[in-house]
Amino acid sequence: MSESTSAAVTTISFILVVTNVIGNSLVCWIIKKNRNMRISLNYLLVNLAVADILYAVFIAPKFLVKLTVSHPDGLTGIYLCKLVTGGNLAWVGSASSIVTLVAISVERYYSVMYLFNKKGKLTRRRLKVIIAISWIFSSIFNLPVFLVRSFDDKSQQCFLSYPEEWIIKARETAWLVLTVVPLLIMIGLYYRVVHLLWFKNCGGDSQFSSKQKGVLRVRKRVTLTVITVSVIFGICWGTSSFIYFMINVISCDFGAIVVTVADILILFNSTVNPFVYALLNHQFRQKMRGTTCCSRSSPFRIHHIRNPPSKELADDSVAHLSQTGRIRKSVPVNAVYSRT
Numbered sequence: 001m002s003e004s005t006s007a008a009v010t011t012i013s014f015i016l017v018v019t020n021v022i023g024n025s026l027v028c029w030i031i032k033k034n035r036n037m038r039i040s041l042n043y044l045l046v047n048l049a050v051a052d053i054l055y056a057v058f059i060a061p062k063f064l065v066k067l068t069v070s071h072p073d074g075l076t077g078i079y080l081c082k083l084v085t086g087g088n089l090a091w092v093g094s095a096s097s098i099v100t101l102v103a104i105s106v107e108r109y110y111s112v113m114y115l116f117n118k119k120g121k122l123t124r125r126r127l128k129v130i131i132a133i134s135w136i137f138s139s140i141f142n143l144p145v146f147l148v149r150s151f152d153d154k155s156q157q158c159f160l161s162y163p164e165e166w167i168i169k170a171r172e173t174a175w176l177v178l179t180v181v182p183l184l185i186m187i188g189l190y191y192r193v194v195h196l197l198w199f200k201n202c203g204g205d206s207q208f209s210s211k212q213k214g215v216l217r218v219r220k221r222v223t224l225t226v227i228t229v230s231v232i233f234g235i236c237w238g239t240s241s242f243i244y245f246m247i248n249v250i251s252c253d254f255g256a257i258v259v260t261v262a263d264i265l266i267l268f269n270s271t272v273n274p275f276v277y278a279l280l281n282h283q284f285r286q287k288m289r290g291t292t293c294c295s296r297s298s299p300f301r302i303h304h305i306r307n308p309p310s311k312e313l314a315d316d317s318v319a320h321l322s323q324t325g326r327i328r329k330s331v332p333v334n335a336v337y338s339r340t
Contacts, residue, residue, distance in 0.1 A: 016264070016267045017059070020055075020056035021053055021057065023271065024053045024271075024274055027046065027049045027284075028050065030291055037287070040122035040123075041104065041122075043127055045104075051270075052270035055090045055097070058084065058087055058089040061085045061087075062086070071157075071158075077153070078151045081149050082149045086145075087158075088146050094266070095142060097270070099133070102186065104229075105189045107122055108189070108222075109189040109192065112193045112223060113196060115219070145171075148161050172244050173249060175244065176241045176242070176244075179241040180238075180241075183233075190230065194223075197220050198220070224280055228276050229273055237269065243258065243259060
């Protein structure tokens with residue numbers, strides 16, 4: 001890879017990292033600041049945002065250190081590689097984001113398939129368990145990398161020192177499985193959700209009250225948002241996992257450019273979610289405008305709602321009210337993200 005191409009890749013990566021941290025931090029701040037947005041799905045989005053921030057923050061040193069400072073050697077260099085400059089913690093965030101996306105698809109499935117009852121509803125206790133599992137699993141999944149990551153004093157680079165070649169193949173196969181299986185789960189769940197929301201009830205809304213129709217419309221928009229996030233994940237991660245599997249397991253040679261593009265797709269995937277929320281979710285878009293000082297005063301004033309329905313419906317009703325006007329405005333060396 002030429003110096004100009006390498007400089008372009010570094011520049012694009014730096015822009016994506018900065019955008020990632022700002023955008024996902026904004027998502028966390030909006031949900032924390034606005035009480036009416038503290039619902040189960042949004043807490044999962046916060047966990048997804050934190051995982052994406054972790055990936056960006058700990059993948060950045062992998063290429064910034066090469067450009068700015070010399071890497072310490074010896075025992076200090078080894079521990080720095082394991083914890084910071086090797087990108088190990090970045091992959092912990094990536095694995096956690098995959099588990100979180102599956103949890104979001106399950107939440108949407110129960111929220112839509114059992115629209116007006118509490119079956120499968122995410123309680124605070126269940127939510128804490130799911131979030132804890134996502135991080136425990138991702139840590140265990142990436143534990144071998146922490147054990148074999150080391151530092152080469154001669155080349156001044158972090159590397160993975162696997163004792164056997166089959167371990168490399170097993171790891172890349174595991175990443176491919178971790179990508180494909182969640183994708184299949186999400187496709188199956190979202191297929192049923194989309195069928196119910198957009199096709200099965202088409203022309204049959206007369207059976208619902210106006211309040212139920214409002215909740216249905218809100219859940220359509222929310223579901224469209226998380227499906228879009230999942231599709232982008234499938235494209236980006238599917239491409240990267242397939243390429244690394246072909247390189248390390250099948251021994252194909254795609255070249256540095258292809259691998260680098262695949263790596264950038266992963267960083268892009270962790271960066272793009274806040275823009276998806278702003279584009280497809282009316283409530284997120286308005287909150288983002290208010291938070292980024294595009295409006296001079298607080299844009300929301302929530303009126304008292306008499307006899308609210310069940311808590312599940314009340315959570316979604318707040319978003320519905322804002323849309324109906326009832327809330328008024330006042331591996332190659334240059335592949336810098338490589339898992340190897």
